[in-house]
Amino acid sequence: MTRCKAYWRMISDRFAKPLTWVAANPMKAVGLYLVAVSAFFLVFPAVDLWASGLFYSDESGFFARNEPFLRRFRHLGPHIVKIVAITSVVVLLAKLFLPARSPLMPLRAPVFLLTTLILGPGVLVNLILKNNWGRPRPVMVDVFGGDMPYQPVWLPTNWCDTNCSFVSGEASAGMWLVAAVFIAPIAWRLALLAFLLPLGLLLSLNRIAFGGHFLSDTLISWGLTLLVIFAVHRILYVQAPAWLRDTDLDEWFTRKGRILQVMMNRGGTRAAARMRRFVGMFGKHH
DSSP states (O other): OHHHHHHHHHHHHHHHHHHHHHHHOHHHHHHHHHHHHHHHHHHOTHHHHHHHHTTEETTTEEGGGGOHHHHHHHTHHHHHHHHHHHHHHHHHHHHHHSTTSOOSSOTHHHHHHHHHHIIIIIIIIIIIIITTSOOOOGGGBGGGTOSBOOOOTTOOOSSOOSSOSSSOHHHHHHHHTTHHHHHSOHHHHHHHHHHHHHHHHHHHHHHHHTTSSOHHHHHHHHHHHHHHHHHHHIIIIISOOGGGSHHHHHHHHHHHHHHHHHHHHHHHHHHHHHHHHHHHHHHHHO
């Protein structure tokens, strides 16, 4: 028993230092992850074909696409993303239209969620990479019954015009859900991570099984999304300037909300006066 305890202590000590470094340098760690994953698939591209081939047969193609449950499960991720995004917008609008009331939550939280969603899955993944890199999806590749050659990661091509394989938008959205862990109460974070991280992984795996993305598309998409999340978190929480803190955001939305109320009241008064004049015209004519 003593020898067993000593062994596990040695193992924990061996991993403690790297894990401590990762926790202290998350952006550097994700950057190294991206370099390592990219280099691996550039050197061993056959792994991509092997991973997709696990879900493909010559008779039925990517057979997961014919499973009703998996097709419904695919839509779960986008629905959750929409709910989180709409909730964040509602929180900000509620403060804007009801400036005298306290916000429903600290305003940095919805700002953080919306910013990471727009910059990560929105701009970087879908707008820049998917629409410009031209990598064919697995279902388009000749190995899996298509008519295009396999293209390596990070190589811009003309084989696909828009909404292409590199990188995975749904994997990015699935990983983006983990951003909620960063702004959740500390007591909830572990449970939330235990739910959202496996959910994101399963949603990503589902896209590979459908022949929609290669394994490399998914792994690189995760890294890019996490990089955006860590960068925005650093700006908003770790090294936040005064005007980005919760109290200052609250004051800014309060000022803008009061200005909006004045404008709406003036607009309503003018509209009411015009309506009275319009109705009065009929009275005079009568």
